[in-house]
Structure formats: C-alpha cells, structure tokens
Amino acid sequence: MSTADTAAAPVTGAAARSPRPAGRGRVTAVLGRHPVGMVLAAPYAVFIAVVFAYPLGFAVWMSFHDYFFAAPGAAVDRPFVGLDNYRAVLADPAVRQSFGNIGIFLVINVPLTTVLALLLAVALNRVVHARTFLRVAFYVPYVTASVAVVGVWLFLFNSDGLVNSVLGPLAPDPSWLVNAGLAMPVIAVFVVWKQLGFFILLYLAALQNVPRELYESASVDGAGWWRRFRSVTVPAVRPATALVVILATITGANLFTEPYLLTGGGGPNGASASPVLVMYQRGIQQGQPDVAAAIGVLLVIGVLIISWVNRRLIERD
Amino acid sequence: MTPTSTARWPGLLRYVALFAGALLFLFPFYYMLVGSLQSEPDTSVAGAFPTSGLTLDNYRDINSRVDLLGSLVNSGIFTGGVILGTVVFGVLAGYALARLRFRGRGTLFALVLLVQVIPFQLLLIPLYVLIVRGYGLADSYLGMILPFAINTTAVFVFRQFFLQLPDELFAAARIDGAGELRLLWSVALPLVRPALLTAVLLTFIGPWNEFLWPFLITKQADMQPLAVSLANYISNVAARAANPYGAVLAGACVLAAPAVGLFLAFQRHFISTDIGSGVKG
Numbered sequence: 001m002s003t004a005d006t007a008a009a010p011v012t013g014a015a016a017r018s019p020r021p022a023g024r025g026r027v028t029a030v031l032g033r034h035p036v037g038m039v040l041a042a043p044y045a046v047f048i049a050v051v052f053a054y055p056l057g058f059a060v061w062m063s064f065h066d067y068f069f070a071a072p073g074a075a076v077d078r079p080f081v082g083l084d085n086y087r088a089v090l091a092d093p094a095v096r097q098s099f100g101n102i103g104i105f106l107v108i109n110v111p112l113t114t115v116l117a118l119l120l121a122v123a124l125n126r127v128v129h130a131r132t133f134l135r136v137a138f139y140v141p142y143v144t145a146s147v148a149v150v151g152v153w154l155f156l157f158n159s160d161g162l163v164n165s166v167l168g169p170l171a172p173d174p175s176w177l178v179n180a181g182l183a184m185p186v187i188a189v190f191v192v193w194k195q196l197g198f199f200i201l202l203y204l205a206a207l208q209n210v211p212r213e214l215y216e217s218a219s220v221d222g223a224g225w226w227r228r229f230r231s232v233t234v235p236a237v238r239p240a241t242a243l244v245v246i247l248a249t250i251t252g253a254n255l256f257t258e259p260y261l262l263t264g265g266g267g268p269n270g271a272s273a274s275p276v277l278v279m280y281q282r283g284i285q286q287g288q289p290d291v292a293a294a295i296g297v298l299l300v301i302g303v304l305i306i307s308w309v310n311r312r313l314i315e316r317d
Numbered sequence: 318m319t320p321t322s323t324a325r326w327p328g329l330l331r332y333v334a335l336f337a338g339a340l341l342f343l344f345p346f347y348y349m350l351v352g353s354l355q356s357e358p359d360t361s362v363a364g365a366f367p368t369s370g371l372t373l374d375n376y377r378d379i380n381s382r383v384d385l386l387g388s389l390v391n392s393g394i395f396t397g398g399v400i401l402g403t404v405v406f407g408v409l410a411g412y413a414l415a416r417l418r419f420r421g422r423g424t425l426f427a428l429v430l431l432v433q434v435i436p437f438q439l440l441l442i443p444l445y446v447l448i449v450r451g452y453g454l455a456d457s458y459l460g461m462i463l464p465f466a467i468n469t470t471a472v473f474v475f476r477q478f479f480l481q482l483p484d485e486l487f488a489a490a491r492i493d494g495a496g497e498l499r500l501l502w503s504v505a506l507p508l509v510r511p512a513l514l515t516a517v518l519l520t521f522i523g524p525w526n527e528f529l530w531p532f533l534i535t536k537q538a539d540m541q542p543l544a545v546s547l548a549n550y551i552s553n554v555a556a557r558a559a560n561p562y563g564a565v566l567a568g569a570c571v572l573a574a575p576a577v578g579l580f581l582a583f584q585r586h587f588i589s590t591d592i593g594s595g596v597k598g
Contacts, residue, residue, distance in 0.1 A: 030420065036497045037417030041425055044410035047467045048425075052432050055443035062443065069450060120338065123331050130336075135588050136581070137339035140346065143580045143587070145526035147544045148569035151551060152349040155358070155562045162348070162360050193342065201588065254438050257528045261551055276438045276529075283442045284533065296439045303436060 059293045067290035085294040095295060097270050098278045099302070101184050102253060105274070106306070108188035110248045117196055117244060121203030122233060139197030146194065146257040153190055153262060177263050180271035187258045187272055195251060199244050206240035207233070242314045246307045253303045256280065275299045349573070353566035375563035376571075382564065383550050385571055388543035391458075392525060392572075395542050398462035399524040400517055403471045408513075410467070411475025412501050416487060429476075432469045440464070441529070449534055456540045461531050465524055471516045478512040479505055515586040518579060525576050543572045 027035065063085050070076045089095050124134055141149060156163050159175035172179055176186050210233065218228045234241075255274040259266045266273025275295055283292025347365075352358065354371040379385065413419065414426055444464055454460030482505060490504050506513075528544045535541045541549070547568040580587055 032417075032419035032422065034413075034417035034419050034497060037413040037419030037422065040409040040413040040417070040497070040501075041419070041422075043406040044467055044472060045421075045425055045428075047406070048428050048432060051444070051464050051466070052428075052435060052440065055440045055447060056435065058443040058447070059439055062446075067446075069446075120335070123335055126328075126331065127335065129332070132584065132588075134335050134339050136584055137343050139584075139588055140577060140580065141342060143522050143526075143576050144346075144573045145528070145544050145576065147526075147528050147548045147551075148349070148573040149345060151547070151562075151565040151569035152345045152352065154551070155352055155360075155566060156345065156348065160360055162362070162365060165360050166362060193345075196342075250434070250436055254436055256438075257548075261548055264552065276441070279438065279442065280533075284445060289442050289446055292442045296442060300436055300439045 059296055062290050063294040063297050065290060067293070069287055069289065081290075085290050086298070088291055089294045089298065092291075094270055094273065095275070095278055095282075098266070098273045098275045099299075101266075101270075101272060102255065102274050104184045105188045105191075105255060106249060106252050108185055109191055109252050110245055112188070112192050113196060113199055113248045114241060114244050116192065117199035118203050118234075118237065118241070120196070121200045121207060122229065124200065125204060125207045135200075138200055141194045142197040144194075147261065149194065150190075150258065150261045153186075157186060174268075178268050180268050183263045183268065183272035187255070187262060190258055190262065191252065191255070195248070199248065202240055202244055202247075203237060206237040210236040238314060242311050245310045245314060249306050249310070250303055253299055346573075346577075349566050349569055352562060353570045355563060356560065358560060358562045375560065375567035378560070379550070379564040379568040379571075382554060383543075383546045383568060384539070385543070385568070387539060388541060388546045389571070391540060392542035392544065394458050395461045395527075395531065396521060396524040398458060399465045399468065400520050402462065402466035403468040403520045404513070404517060406467050407472045407516075408475050408506070409501075411472050412479050412505060414472070415476045415479035416482075416505070417497065426476075429469055429473055433473070437529075441533075444530075445533055455534050456537045458540075460534050461542070462524075464530060465527070468520045468523065471520050474512070474516050474519075475509075478509040482508055511586075514583070518583055518586050521579060522576055543568075547572055 031038065064080060064082065065078045066081045066084075067078050068076075120138060124131075124138075127134060154177070155161055157176040158164075159178070161175075164171035164175060172182055176182050214232045214236070215228055218232050223231065254276060256276040259272045259274050259277050260280075263272040266277050276299075279292045279295045279299075282295065283289045351365060351367060353375050354373070355364070355367060356370060356372050356374055358364075359367070410425075414422060414429070448460050448463060449455040452460070454463070486504060487500060490500050495504070526544060527542075528548060531542050532545045532548065535545060538546065538549075547565070550568065551565055
C-alpha cells in the first residue's frame with residue numbers, strides 16, 4: 001500500500017512541486033485519516049495488553065511449567081513439565097469435588113434465573129402502576145455488595161435463624177448452610193436473588209423490540225395468555241435468552257465470595273467449594289500457582305463448552 | 318364471567334404476584350437494618366418487627382473492631398481511582414473508536430468485545446503473580462486499582478454514545494479548524510454528559526462491591542476496603558463477639574448504604590431499558 005503510493009507520486013509530478021500532500025497521503029495510508037486516534041486510544045490499548053493479553057498468555061504458559069514463588073530477582077529454573085499440572089489437578093479429589101459442586105450450582109441457578117427473569121420481565125413490562133417501585137425492588141440486590149448481603153443471609157439461614165423459626169419442625173437438620181446436601185442449593189438460590197435484577201433488565205430491553213402486531217394477531221386467533229407467551233414472547237426474545245444463559249454461566253463459574261463467607265470456606269467438608277475457591281487455596285494459600293493456573297484453564301474450557309452447547313440448543317428449536 | 322372481569326383478574330393477579338415477589342426481594346434489606354439496631358439477636362417472627370429496644374450499639378461495636386472510617390476511605394480511593402481511570406482513558410478510547418479512523422481501530426474494537434467474555438478467574442493467578450510478586454504492589458492502592466483501571470463495558474458504552482452524535486456536527490467543527498481534542502472537549506463531551514453520569518454510576522458499583530481482588534492483595538488491615546475488612550471480621554472474629562450478627566449487620570448496612578443510596582437517587586440512570594440494550598446488545 002505505502003510502496004504503491006511512493007511509486008505513484010513521481011508520475012503525477014505533484015510530489016516534486018509540493019512534497020507535503022504526498023507525505024500526508026502516505027501518513028494517512030499507514031496510520032489512517034486521524035492518527036491522533038492512536039494517541040487517544042493508546043492508554044486503553046496498553047491497559048488491555050498489560051492486564052488481559054499478557055496475563056492470559058502467562059496463565060497458559062504457567063500451567064505447562066513447574067512454576068513456584070521465588071524471592072524477587074532470584075534466577076530460578078522453571079522447567080517445562082508438559083501436562084503434569086493437569087494430571088495433578090484431575091487426580092485431586094478436592095478439585096473434582098469442586099467441579100461437581102459448580103455443576104450442581106449451574107443446574108439449579110441457570111434455569112431458575114432464566115425462567116424467573118423472563119416471567120418477571122413479561123409481568124413488569126405490562127405493569128402501569130408502581131412501575132418504578134417494582135423495578136427498583138428487583139434490582140436493589142444487584143447493586144449491593146455480596147459481602148453485605150451474605151451477612152444477612154447468614155443471619156436468616158443459621159440453625160436458629162428466622163427461616164428455621166418460621167419452618168418450625170420442618171427445618172432441615174443439620175441446618176441449611178452446614179448441610180452437605182443443601183449448602184450448594186442455598187448458594188445457588190442466593191445468587192439467583194442477587195443477580196436477577198440485571199437479567200430482568202436484559203429481558204425488558206429485548207421485550208421492547210417485540211412487535212405489538214404479533215400479540216394482536218395471536219389474540220385475534222383466540223390464543224390465551226399461555227399460548228401467546230409460548231408462541232410469541234419466547235421465540236421473540238431467544239437472542240436475549242442465549243445471552244442470559246451464557247452470562248449466568250460465566251458469573252456462576254466465577255463463584256467465590258459466597259462459598260468463602262456463607263459456608264465458611266466451602267463447607268461442610270468441601271460440599272460447597274467452588275473451583276475458584278480451590279484455585280485460591282492451591283495457588284495462593286499453598287503456593288502452587290502452576291496448579292491453580294491449570295484449574296483456571298480447565299474451568300474456562302468447561303465454560304466455553306457449556307456456553308457453546310447452550311447456544312446451539314437455544315438457537316436450534 | 319363478563320369479558321371485563323376476565324381481563325381484570327389476570328391483571329390483579331399479576332400485581333399481587335409482583336408485589337409479593339418485590340417484598341420477598343426487599344425483606345433481607347429490611348431485616349439487615351432491623352438486625353443491626355437490635356441489642357440481642359431475636360430470630361423469632363415477632364423479632365423481625367420490633368417495637369422497642371432499638372440501639373446503635375452494634376455500630377459502635379463494629380467500629381471498635383473494624384476501622385469503619387479508614388475502610389470507607391480505602392473503598393472510596395479504590396472506587397475513585399477506577400472511576401477516574403475509566404472516565405479519562407475510557408472516554409478517550411471510546412471517542413477514538415467511534416469517531417476517528419486510525420490504524421488498528423478494528424483490532425482494538427475486536428479486543429473490547431473479547432475482553433468482556435474473558436472470565437476474571439483465568440487472570441486471577443497470573444495477575445496476582447505479576448502485581449504482587451513481580452511489581453511489589455501488594456497493600457497499595459495502585460495494585461488494587463490496576464486490574465480494573467479502565468472499565469471495558471464503559472468504553473463500549475462511551476463508543477455507543479459518541480456514535481449516536483450526528484456526523485454533520487463534527488464535519489462543521491472540523492471545517493472551522495477545531496483540533497480533535499478540542500472537538501472532543503467542547504463539542505462531543507457536553508452532548509453526552511447525561512450518558513457520562515450513567516457510565517460513572519455503573520462503574521461505581523463494580524469496585525465498591527468487589528471483594529476477591531482487594532482481598533487477595535491487601536494483608537495490612539489499614540489498607541483494606543470495607544468489603545474486605547467486613548469479610549475478614551465475618552470469617553475470623555465474629556465467633557468471639559457478644560452479638561456477632563448485630564455487629565456484622567451494622568457493618569453490612571454501612572457497606573451497602575452508599576451503593577443503595579446512589580442507586581435510589583439515580584435509579585432512572587440504572588434502570589433505563591435502552592442502557593440494557595446499549596451495554597449488551
């Protein structure tokens with residue numbers, strides 16, 4: 001491109017008389033019409049390189065090497081170990097348990113989030129009175145710190161908390177957060193409550209684009225509420241559903257604060273430990289960043305596979 | 318049934334269901350406030366609606382165990398740093414991506430989209446190794462802010478805002494000889510000011526509520542944001558306190574109040590459906 005410009009310049013003869021336009025043309029060809037844009041975007045580009053691109057490569061590199069913490073400046077050998085870290089991860093019962101746990105979490109959390117968010121968005125969309133109050137009520141948990149609301153859930157769900165005193169003899173024993181079978185479901189429901197407002201908002205945005213005529217013609221055809229919902233609303237918001245499912249899966253796979261605080265570090269006996277919690281324990285508490293990086297790579301591969309499968313399923317039918 | 322009553326009943330039911338759901342969603346917040354004001358934890362149903370005996374003792378208690386003011390200042394510096402970085406560099410990048418033609422623009426925009434789907438957990442360990450071990454930024458505000466310094470979602474939102482401005486405006490200003498920075502400062506920015514507020518509010522809740530990253534890199538209590546010091550109180554100290562829940566809930570109220578307060582004051586900016594479509598559409 002730039003060679004063609006320089007070759008063309010003498011032929012026109014313009015370059016001999018006024019070199020500036022040709023020089024400028026070359027600059028435009030190489031840097032674009034507004035090179036100042038590069039300067040304006042540079043801090044962000046550097047940020048992406050330093051905080052995303054480099055660590056991303058570093059994580060993958062680390063997972064294939066024997067990496068350990070050393071004193072700053074010390075020259076240490078970090079040999080390539082192939083798949084050793086991955087083998088160690090897959091053989092580790094705590095890691096396998098945490099992947100099972102996050103599977104339970106996703107199976108409860110993602111469908112519940114998607115269905116409730118869609119139903120509530122449809123209902124909120126048709127509401128005329130108290131519109132602001134209702135939307136605010138469902139959105140408030142989303143803007144509040146997990147650490148703060150975990151405090152009140154601890155209070156609600158402890159063995160002699162309000163939930164158990166309402167349930168009376170029906171209260172589970174052992175109580176919710178110390179019960180191996182219930183700890184993860186409680187966390188899954190907590191996250192549904194915490195995130196739902198955001199997903200309702202995504203659906204509300206999608207619902208604004210559904211043509212009213214579709215509902216009108218369905219009504220004329222005698223379709224009831226459920227038929228209209230099934231055959232007009234659900235297909236019309238399908239792209240939003242794909243997005244909700246994928247975002248809920250990614251958020252769920254990132255789970256850390258809730259098992260760390262709500263169930264006292266993934267208890268009881270690791271029944272609510274999440275992969276990120278195990279990553280923290282292995283990588284930072286026990287000083288094996290290479291193993292932790294391998295957990296991270298496996299987790300992301302898992303999330304990508306689930307997202308891809310979900311997307312295919314949602315977009316097909 | 319007459320046609321009017323069939324039309325009215327589902328509508329009424331919808332309101333009943335929505336109000337019941339809304340109260341269920343709000344109840345933990347009410348209970349947090351009530352629990353933080355009770356001297357003794359009362360977990361009976363009647364205890365959720367106390368008529369007397371409310372006190373501020375729990376706030377004094379949590380303040381004596383966690384330096385509330387210091388932690389709030391740390392949260393504020395952390396959040397302020399992220400907002401500053403996002404507003405300054407994010408606006409520049411968003412403007413360049415929307416209105417300027419330069420080499421690498423397409424690549425950069427592809428990265429903006431890609432970064433939004435990279436899960437933070439993959440970056441956690443390498444960022445810790447680099448920032449804490451490599452650059453020695455443990456227990457520092459810079460280390461806390463760095464991974465969040467420019468909110469990519471905000472860059473995307475800024476780009477959308479600048480794209481919506483009419484081309485003629487820019488053409489006219491360029492003919493008048495305005496430079497690009499001047500164009501951004503005196504033509505484009507004033508027009509997107511309301512949108513800027515929305516982006517600042519959305520950026521605020523991220524670092525203010527963030528727990529995992531500041532938890533990893535701050536070991537000194539006097540550097541910890543409130544989310545971290547409260548979490549440490551919950552997991553370590555609470556078992557030994559006289560009314561642990563009261564103190565925890567008091568701390569939770571202090572942590573939640575600024576975000577919830579801002580949200581209630583500016584709820585229009587959070588809950589407009591066009592932002593939802595702008596961010597993730």
